[in-house]
Amino acid sequence: MHFIKKLKPYNIQKGLRYLKHYGFKEFCVRLSERMEPEDVPYGPWYEQYRAKPEDLMKQKQHSFKHQSLISIVVPAYHTPDVFLRQMLDSLKDQSYQNWEVIIGNASPDDSHMRSILDEYAKNDARIKSVDIPDNLGISENTNAALNHASGDYIGFMDHDDLLAPDALFEIAIRLEANPDIDVFYTDEDKVSTDLSEHFQPHFKPDFNLDLLRSNNYICHFFVVKRTILKQVKGLDPKYNGAQDYDFIFRCTELSKNIVHIPRILYHWRVHNASTADNPASKLYAYEAGKKAIEDNLARSGEKGSVSMRSDYGFYNVDYALTDQPLVSILIPNKDHIDILKQCIRSLKKKTTYTNYEIIVIENNSTEPATFEYYDKLKKDGIQVLYYPESGFNYSAINNWGVKNCKGEYLLFLNNDIEVITPDFIEKMLSNCERPGIGAVGAKLYYPDNTIQHAGIIIGIGGIAGHAFLNLPRARSGYLHKASLQMNVSAVTAACMMVSRKIFDLAGGFEETLSVAFNDVDLCLRIQKAGYHNVYNPHVEMYHHESKSRGTEDSEAKARRFQTEIEFMRTNWIQLLKSGDSCYNPNLTLASWNYGLRADGKGVKPWTK
Structure with a gap:
C-alpha cells in the first residue's frame, strides 16, 4: 500500500531519470530505501511538533x-x-x-x-x-x-x-x-x-x-x-x-x-x-x-582532492598526507590464532603504507599453538609483547601497549578485523594529521556484508550505540550518512587511529572501563579537549565481532557491564541529558536508523 501511494505520474518520471543515472542495480537499492516505510511517519509527527496558534x-x-x-x-x-x-x-x-x-x-x-x-x-x-x-x-x-x-x-x-x-x-x-x-x-x-x-x-x-x-x-x-x-x-x-x-x-x-x-x-x-x-x-x-x-x-590551509559522488550534491574529500610518520598497530590477543592469522595476513597482504609496526599484545593465552604462532610472527618482524597482568582489561592492555611501542600515531585494532581498503592507513593518517582532529574511525562490516559500525551516537540504547547497525552494505542510510565522512562524537576502537600526543593529552583509556565504553569515553575526553573525531567511511574493514571475548553470559560479566554503564552515566550525565551534538534531538535513541523520536521528547516550539 505504501508503494502504491507513491506511484504517481511524476514519481514514475523521476524514477526513470534516476534509473538512467544510477543503472539498474544502484537504482533498485535506492528505490528500496525510498520505499521503506518509516517507523514513525513524518506527517503526524510534523503536526505534533509544529507551532500551534x-x-x-x-x-x-x-x-x-x-x-x-x-x-x-x-x-x-x-x-x-x-x-x-x-x-x-x-x-x-x-x-x-x-x-x-x-x-x-x-x-x-x-x-x-x-x-x-x-x-x-x-x-x-x-x-x-x-x-x-x-x-x-x-x-x-x-x-x-x-x-x-x-x-x-x-x-x-x-x-x-x-x-x-x-x-x-x-x-x-x-x-x-x-x-x-x-x-x-x-x-x-x-x-x-x-x-x-x-x-x-x-x-x-x-x-x-x-x-x-x-x-x-x-x-x-x-x-x-x-x-x-x-x-x-x-x-x-x-x-x-x-x-x-x-x-x-x-x-x-x-x-x-x-x-x-x-x-x-x-x-x-x-x-x-x-x-x-x-x-x-x-x-x-x-x-x-x-x-x-x-x-x-x-x-x-588544508590539502585534499575533492570528487563528486554518484549521489548528486554529495562529495568525497581525500586529504593529503603531510608526512610519513611511524604508525604502531596495536592488536590485543588471547588464543584464537585462526582469527589473528586472518587479521595479520590481511594487514601484510593489503597495506600499502610502509612505515608501520605491528604489535601483538599477548594477554594470558593458554594454548601451545598460540605461542608457536607467535614465534613465527617474531621471525617475520612482528613484535609480540606479553602483558604482565592477569584477566582481561582492554583499556589497561592497550595503555600498556602504547607505553611499549614507538609510533607517533597509534592504530588500535581488534584481532578479529580483516582489511578491505589497502590504503586505510593513508586515509586515517591524513585525517589525524589535520589540525583539530582527534580520533579517526572506519566503516566496519559483519561477514554477511551488513554494517557493524558507521560512527557512534551518544544516547542510543541509554549510553551509546553504533549508527546504521545491520544496514546492508549497499545502502547509504539517512541522507547518505553511512557513506559520508563527517565528525562524530565517538568511534569504535575496533579500528581507531589517534596521535600519541592527543592520546596522552586525553589520559589514555580509562582502566575502570575494562570492556565496554572505553573507546566512547576516550573519544568524549578528546572531544572535550577541543578536538573533533572523524568517521571515515572510505576506510572499510570486516569485523568478526568480539569472537575472542565471548558474550556477557555470566553473573560476573553482567555485574561488570552494569558498573561500566553507571560509570558512563556518572561521568557524562550532562552530555547524556543535552544530547549528541553530532546527532539531532528529534531523532530516536531507541534504534540506529535515524528514525523520528516516538517518545514525545522532540524539540517543541518556544512558549513561556
Missing part, C-alpha cells in the same frame, strides 16, 4: 528587551503568482514582528509579479522590492537585494519556499539570550507543490565541518550577522548554482558562534523545476559545489 500567540505576547531587525532576502524571477503569495504570507504570519523582506525582482516586466508585490508593499511597509532590469543570475540578483537590507541579521529564502510561522521568533529569542551569535541555521523539510504534504525532513547536527565538506547540509534556513556579511561581501557569481554553499563556507569560516536550531522552520517546495525534486536539473551546480569545497580547503 496558541504557541504563536504566546510568542507574540513575549516582551523583548531588544528586538533585532531580521532582513529576509529573496531573489525572484517570474515567480508563479500562488508561490509568491504563499511565500509572502509565510512572512506576514511570523510571530516575531521586527523583520523586513527585500525581493530582488529580476523580472520587473512581469505584470503579475509587479501587481502582487505592489499590493503587499502597500499593505505592509516591511515588504519591499528592488527592480533588477537585467537578470544578472542568482548571485548578483541576491546581492542587489542585499544592498537594500538594513537588518542586524540577514536570512535567505528562495522565491517558491516558505518559513514556518515561528522561524524568526526562534532566532530572536536566542539573540535575546546571546547577542554575539554570528550564524544560525535550522532544520528543514520538503513540501508538495500544493502544500498538502510535508515529507523528507532534514534533521541536522550542530556545526559539523567534515559533513559540510561532504554535502551542503546547512542549506536552509541560513541567517548571518551583518558584521560577518560585510566581511564576506555577499554571494560570488563564480559559484552560481552552489552560491549558497560557497557563501555558507565563507560565513562559517569567520564565525565564532554558530547556532543550530533543531526545529523544522523552513519548507522547501517541490515542483517540476525545483532542485529539491529533480537534482539533475542543475548538474552545473555540483561542479560549482566541488569548487566551493576546494576553495574552503585552500583558505583553511
